[in-house]
Amino acid sequence: MEKPQLIIDGKRLDGREMEDLRPVKITAHVLNDANGSAYVEWGKNKILAGVYGPRECIPRHDQSLIRAVVRARYNMAPFCSLEEHGRSGPSRRSVELSKVISEVFENVIISEAYPKTQIQIFIEVLQSDGGTRCAAVTAAAVALADAGIPMRDLVCAVAVGKADGQLVLDCSKEEDNYGESDMPVAIAPRNGEILLFQMDGLLTRDEIDTGLTMVQRAAEKISAMQAAALQQVYERKTAPKLEM
Amino acid sequence: MEILDELSRDALRRLIATGRRADGRDMYSYRDIGIQKNPVPNAEGSALVSLGKTQILVGVKFDIAKPFADKPDEGVLSTGAELVPLASGTFETGPPREEAIELARVVDRGIRSSNTIDLKSFYIDKEKVLGIYVDIWVLDFDGNFFDAAGLAAMAALKSARMPKVEDGKIIRSESAGKLKLTSDVVTCTFAKADTSFLLDPSFDEEKGMDGRITIATTPEHVCAIQKGGWGAFTQKDIMSLVDISFAKGKELRSLLQ
Numbered sequence: 001m002e003k004p005q006l007i008i009d010g011k012r013l014d015g016r017e018m019e020d021l022r023p024v025k026i027t028a029h030v031l032n033d034a035n036g037s038a039y040v041e042w043g044k045n046k047i048l049a050g051v052y053g054p055r056e057c058i059p060r061h062d063q064s065l066i067r068a069v070v071r072a073r074y075n076m077a078p079f080c081s082l083e084e085h086g087r088s089g090p091s092r093r094s095v096e097l098s099k100v101i102s103e104v105f106e107n108v109i110i111s112e113a114y115p116k117t118q119i120q121i122f123i124e125v126l127q128s129d130g131g132t133r134c135a136a137v138t139a140a141a142v143a144l145a146d147a148g149i150p151m152r153d154l155v156c157a158v159a160v161g162k163a164d165g166q167l168v169l170d171c172s173k174e175e176d177n178y179g180e181s182d183m184p185v186a187i188a189p190r191n192g193e194i195l196l197f198q199m200d201g202l203l204t205r206d207e208i209d210t211g212l213t214m215v216q217r218a219a220e221k222i223s224a225m226q227a228a229a230l231q232q233v234y235e236r237k238t239a240p241k242l243e244m
Numbered sequence: 245m246e247i248l249d250e251l252s253r254d255a256l257r258r259l260i261a262t263g264r265r266a267d268g269r270d271m272y273s274y275r276d277i278g279i280q281k282n283p284v285p286n287a288e289g290s291a292l293v294s295l296g297k298t299q300i301l302v303g304v305k306f307d308i309a310k311p312f313a314d315k316p317d318e319g320v321l322s323t324g325a326e327l328v329p330l331a332s333g334t335f336e337t338g339p340p341r342e343e344a345i346e347l348a349r350v351v352d353r354g355i356r357s358s359n360t361i362d363l364k365s366f367y368i369d370k371e372k373v374l375g376i377y378v379d380i381w382v383l384d385f386d387g388n389f390f391d392a393a394g395l396a397a398m399a400a401l402k403s404a405r406m407p408k409v410e411d412g413k414i415i416r417s418e419s420a421g422k423l424k425l426t427s428d429v430v431t432c433t434f435a436k437a438d439t440s441f442l443l444d445p446s447f448d449e450e451k452g453m454d455g456r457i458t459i460a461t462t463p464e465h466v467c468a469i470q471k472g473g474w475g476a477f478t479q480k481d482i483m484s485l486v487d488i489s490f491a492k493g494k495e496l497r498s499l500l501q
Binding site: 031032033034037044046048049050051052055073075077078079080081082083084085088089120122123124126127128129239241242243244 | 278280283284285286287290292294297299301303304305306307324326328329330331332333337339340375377379381383384385386416
């Protein structure tokens with residue numbers, strides 16, 4: 001397919017300004033059996049995260065005597081994309097994403113408190129629309145907090161990309177597919193440390209610097225939504241249920 | 245854990261022997277049922293069903309497929325199920341285990357034997373047919389995934405749009421109208437404990453049961469049956485459960501309208 005024009009009259013294809021997020025909706029505690037859970041709608045992305053643990057680490061040769069083992073599993077439903085039916089089983093892409101997402105939470109979870117156990121973070125992408133890993137990290141952080149797992153910070157993530165020569169926050173699917181660069185970043189908002197950092201395409205040194213500053217500003221907004229979602233769990237009277 | 249299971253099983257049976265259930269339902273009542281249609285617009289069809297605390301998402305996708313050698317003039321129906329690990333502390337990661345495969349196959353049999361989808365209309369040419377993929381994603385598990393999945397599959401099929409096919413290729417941006425279905429298949433699952441039968445068992449009830457039977461019906465016919473567990477059923481038991489399945493089927497079908 002030919003590359004479409006991504007920025008027309010100073011606006012992006014979905015009408016956003018360069019530094020606008022797509023509409024984000026976060027709901028915590030939507031599942032009954034999981035120790036913690038969260039559902040995130042981010043643009044057309046629909047992502048469900050569930051956390052189990054700390055619980056016995058099986059197989060035992062994986063366990064650590066000094067800390068909990070933190071494992072994330074990122075998985076895409078075969079019906080999640082507009083394109084063809086997905087194949088079953090983990091792809092190389094989802095294995096890589098599971099690894100880098102696990103590493104984000106290894107940093108913030110106070111895992112020394114739970115030796116010999118594991119904390120499992122299961123992420124299901126039910127509908128994908130570009131930026132699933134960032135929405136997944138944001139959902140997983142809320143699910144972990146909902147599970148009552150002590151963390152140094154409530155992590156969130158968002159990507160910056162480059163489309164038609166301009167830096168754009170929170171790339172859409174089109175900007176991701178046809179843009180010049182995509183740079184997903186996860187942030188610990190309290191100290192601004194970067195816990196997930198990937199990039200493809202071409203950016204200058206200054207573009208990376210400006211992009212990271214855009215991410216830091218957006219992280220404040222996403223953090224506020226995460227905190228509000230967690231607060232609502234205690235104000236809600238109905239049993240947990242998904243509203244998609 | 246085994247001792248707890250043993251104790252909860254005994255308590256459950258004592259209660260059932262007095263004609264009662266832990267959540268106050270009578271023997272042949274469903275838990276609350278919720279159906280959300282088309283929650284995943286990227287898929288050609290989808291539905292999210294809640295049956296009490298059990299929540300199941302089904303997505304329907306179309307693709308170009310190769311026809312099977314024994315049915316060269318028919319499209320391909322393929323049903324998959326995943327017991328997604330976030331749904332229950334008892335589910336594990338890895339390739340589908342026997343429970344997931346049984347679930348997919350039972351739902352598939354109901355849809356397939358009812359002929360509700362005209363697979364002959366999916367024929368394109370000698371090499372190509374349309375494939376329809378029904379994927380069952382169990383998101384939250386509290387027993388009886390058969391009925392919740394059956395209902396979600398039917399609701400997803402009813403919401404499905406046919407993609408346009410041109411020169412043997414799918415044009416996903418254009419729809420060729422709704423998927424045509426000739427009847428609504430619904431399934432009723434009963435657990436057996438001693439001599440009692442319970443419709444729509446919760447997970448605790450499933451852990452305490454001797455056997456299980458799932459009966460899929462259209463308004464006129466039984467279109468699939470699957471018995472599970474070690475418990476035995478008499479012919480008389482089965483016939484009375486078939487009668488109840490037809491009566492309950494009407495209730496379920498009215499929810500699909």
